Amino acid sequence: MLTVMGATGNTGKKVVEMLLAAGQPVRALGRSEQRLGELAARGAEVLAGDPSDAAFLTRAFHGSSAVYVMLPEDRESPDYHQDQRRKGEAIVQAIRESRVRHVVALSSLGADQPEGTGLLLTLRAQEERLKTLRDTNILLLRPASFFENFLNALPLIQHQGINADSVDPDLSVPVIASRDIAAVAASALQRRDWNSVVVRELLGQRDLSYREATRILGARLGRPGLDYVQLPPGEMHQALVQAGMSETFAGLYVQMTQAFNEGRVQPRAGRTADNTTPTRFEDFVAELPLDSAGH
Ligand SMILES: NC(=O)c1ccc[n+]([C@@H]2O[C@H](COP(=O)([O-])OP(=O)(O)OC[C@H]3O[C@@H](n4cnc5c(N)ncnc54)[C@H](OP(=O)(O)O)[C@@H]3O)[C@@H](O)[C@H]2O)c1
Numbered sequence: 001m002l003t004v005m006g007a008t009g010n011t012g013k014k015v016v017e018m019l020l021a022a023g024q025p026v027r028a029l030g031r032s033e034q035r036l037g038e039l040a041a042r043g044a045e046v047l048a049g050d051p052s053d054a055a056f057l058t059r060a061f062h063g064s065s066a067v068y069v070m071l072p073e074d075r076e077s078p079d080y081h082q083d084q085r086r087k088g089e090a091i092v093q094a095i096r097e098s099r100v101r102h103v104v105a106l107s108s109l110g111a112d113q114p115e116g117t118g119l120l121l122t123l124r125a126q127e128e129r130l131k132t133l134r135d136t137n138i139l140l141l142r143p144a145s146f147f148e149n150f151l152n153a154l155p156l157i158q159h160q161g162i163n164a165d166s167v168d169p170d171l172s173v174p175v176i177a178s179r180d181i182a183a184v185a186a187s188a189l190q191r192r193d194w195n196s197v198v199v200r201e202l203l204g205q206r207d208l209s210y211r212e213a214t215r216i217l218g219a220r221l222g223r224p225g226l227d228y229v230q231l232p233p234g235e236m237h238q239a240l241v242q243a244g245m246s247e248t249f250a251g252l253y254v255q256m257t258q259a260f261n262e263g264r265v266q267p268r269a270g271r272t273a274d275n276t277t278p279t280r281f282e283d284f285v286a287e288l289p290l291d292s293a294g295h
Contacts, residue, residue, distance in 0.1 A: 001025050001026070001029070001063055001064045001065065002019055002024050002025065002026050002064060002066050002067070002068075002189045002190070003026075003027040003028075003029065003060060003061055003064040003066075003067040003068070004026060004027070004028050004067070004068040004148070005029045005051065005067070005068060005069050005072075005091075006018070006030070006051075006068075006070045006106075006188040007028035007029055007030050007039060007044070008030045008032075008036060009070075010032075010071065010146060010148050010178035011070065011106060011178045011181050011182050011223070012028075012029075012070065013039070013067065013180075014066050014179050014182030014183075014186075014208075014269050014274050015185050015189070016028045016039050016044055017039075017042075017181060017182075017183045017189070018182060018186035019186050019189065019219075020042055020043050020044060022041075022122040022186070022190065022222070024189075024190060024288060026039075026044045026045065026047070026245060027045045027047060027060060027064065027192075028043065028046045029039075029043070029047050029049070029051075029057075029060050030046070030048060031048060031049065031050065031051070032048055033046060034050060034148045035050040040243050041097075041111050042266050044292055045275065047059075047060050049088050050068060051071075051072050051090065051091075052083075052086040052087045052090045053090060053111050054089070054090040054093040054094050057090055057091060057093075057094030057098075057152070057217075058062060058093070058094040058098050058132075059087070060094070060098045061094050061095060061098035061100050061243045062098045063098075064098070064100050065100075065101070065102065065105070065133055065192065065232065066100065066101075066102035066103065066104065066188075066189045066190075067095070067102075067103055068106070068185050069091050069095070069103055069104070069105050069106070069187060070104075070105070070106035071084050071087050071088055071091075071126055072087065073126050074245075075107065075245045075246065075249045076244060076245060076246050076249070077163075077245070077246055077248070077249065078246050078248060079248060080122070080228065080246065080248045080249050080251070080252060081121070081122055081125075081214055081248070081252075083102075083123065084122035084125075084126070084237075085122070086181075088122070088125065088129050089129065091093075091123040091126075091130075092129045092130060092133060092144075095130075095133055095136055096133060096136075099135075099163050100136065100289070101135070101136060101137060101192075102136075102139075102188075102189070102192040102194075103130065103133075103136055103137070103138045103139070103140045103190045103295070104141065104185045104189055105126070105127070105139065105140050106140050106141055106143070106181070106185070107123045107124075107126065107127050107140045108120050108123045108143060109141055109142045109143060109144050109145075109174065109201060109203070109231060109255075109265055109266075110123075110142075110259065110264070110265035111123045111124040111127050111142055112122075112124070112142075112263060112267075112268070113259070113265070114122060116255065116258075116259055116264065117247075117255065117256075117259045117264065117265060118251070118252035118253060118254065118255030118256035118257075119252045119253055119255075119256045120198075120256055121252075125195045127140055131197055131232070134210055135196050137192070137196060137197075137198075137199070138197045139188050139194055139196055139198050139200060140197065140198065140199045140200070141181060141184060141185060141200055141202060141291070142199060142200065142201045142202065143181045143202040143203075143204075144173065144174035144175055144176045144202065144204050145173065145174070145175050146175070146176060146177070146178050146181075147175055147177050147178070147204075147279075147281055148178055149258065150163070150213055150214075150217055150287075153165070157218075157221065157223070157226065161226075161227075162226070162227050162228070162229050162232050163210070163214040163218075163226060163227070163228045163229070163255065164228070164236075165210060165228075165230070165231065165236065165255040166230065166231050166232070166233055166235075166236035166254055166258070166261075167210045167230065167260055167261060168209075168210075168230060168261045169209060169210055169211040169228050169229075169230050169255045169261075170211060171209055171210070171260065171267075172188075172207035172208060172209050173208070173209070173210075173260055174203035174207050174267070174271075175190060175204050175205075175207075175208050175213065175281065176202055176203065176204030176277055176279075177204065177205075177279035177281075177283075177284050179279055180202065180204065180205075180278060180279050181202055181276035181277075183210045183277075184200065184202060186260070186275070187287070189271075196207070199252075200275075201267045201268065201275045202275055202277055203267055203271055203275045203276055203277070204276070204277055204279070204281075205276065205277060205278060205279055205281070206269075206276075206280075208230050210230075210245050210282055211228045211246055212282055213228075214227065214228035215228075216281055216282055216285055217285050219285075220285040220286065220288060223281055225240075232260065233254045233257075234271065235255075236250075236253070236257070237250045237251060237254050238250075239260075240253055240254075263269065285290075288292050289295050
């Protein structure tokens with residue numbers, strides 16, 4: 001049995017789909033049986049429960065040859081770090097008690113940095129917690145920012161005709177399709193061919209600036225020349241809070257983008273064949289359903 005957390009989300013759902021396509025027995029976890037229904041219909045065993053409940057996770061992980069673990073985000077939480085810590089501790093306790101031997105854990109590029117990276121610090125803390133496990137082989141996946149993040153801007157693009165964020169417009173940064181992360185995770189869950197703790201960075205097909213990515217997205221939306229505007233940190237913070245995120249989350253998000261802008265989130269050894277993945281941003285936007293593309 002292979003067990004997957006966050007099975008209705010960007011990476012987890014694709015991991016489940018890839019494992020089912022490979023004929024593997026899969027247990028898919030989420031908070032709602034209804035949202036997991038589609039995966040149940042396709043042959044996954046589904047289990048609904050709270051990702052911060054160690055007893056639930058222990059039951060869910062029990063009997064698994066490998067598990068895919070991640071920290072689902074509550075962007076409205078007034079204390080984001082504490083909320084992520086509760087989930088992270090529950091995951092580690094459940095791995096220990098269920099005695100799973102192979103764990104693929106979703107972390108992030110920048111998780112090597114000890115301070116000043118905002119949201120990424122929760123992932124660093126989780127890496128440290130996972131490293132305390134003995135007799136467990138842990139693959140830490142450190143992907144770049146997901147292509148899917150650009151979809152958060154669709155309402156802004158529709159209503160104001162621009163994309164905006166606090167990232168420097170011309171800074172080329174690695175960005176990746178969640179599908180490419182899922183492919184690496186699904187393969188590792190099946191192969192279970194690593195020992196101890198291994199870190200794997202995933203940088204996507206190429207680096208892209210927010211300005212270029214916005215142009216590519218704009219062309220797909222029938223808005224050629226769509227502009228990207230860099231917001232100062234305070235304005236970005238306010239925009240996130242107005243969109244429903246907590247003050248804490250907004251502050252940590254902006255701090256993370258400052259770390260990007262200052263070049264403090266970097267791969268350990270630059271771009272290599274091993275950390276480059278296939279999906280182009282152009283392919284991703286071409287596949288967007290017209291509805292989610294804002295038509
Ligand atoms: N986005 C990026 O650029 C990026 C880059 C590097 C690392 N990461 C990390 O990747 C992880 C996210 O991975 P993902 O994008 O695959 O997952 P995701 O799509 O963000 O979410 C996974 C699942 O979390 C559940 N969820 C949503 N809101 C929740 C809440 N308030 N409390 C508890 N569960 C909630 C949802 O499932 P149910 O509602 O069905 O339970 C959702 O399907 C995070 O830890 C993030 O820090 C993200």
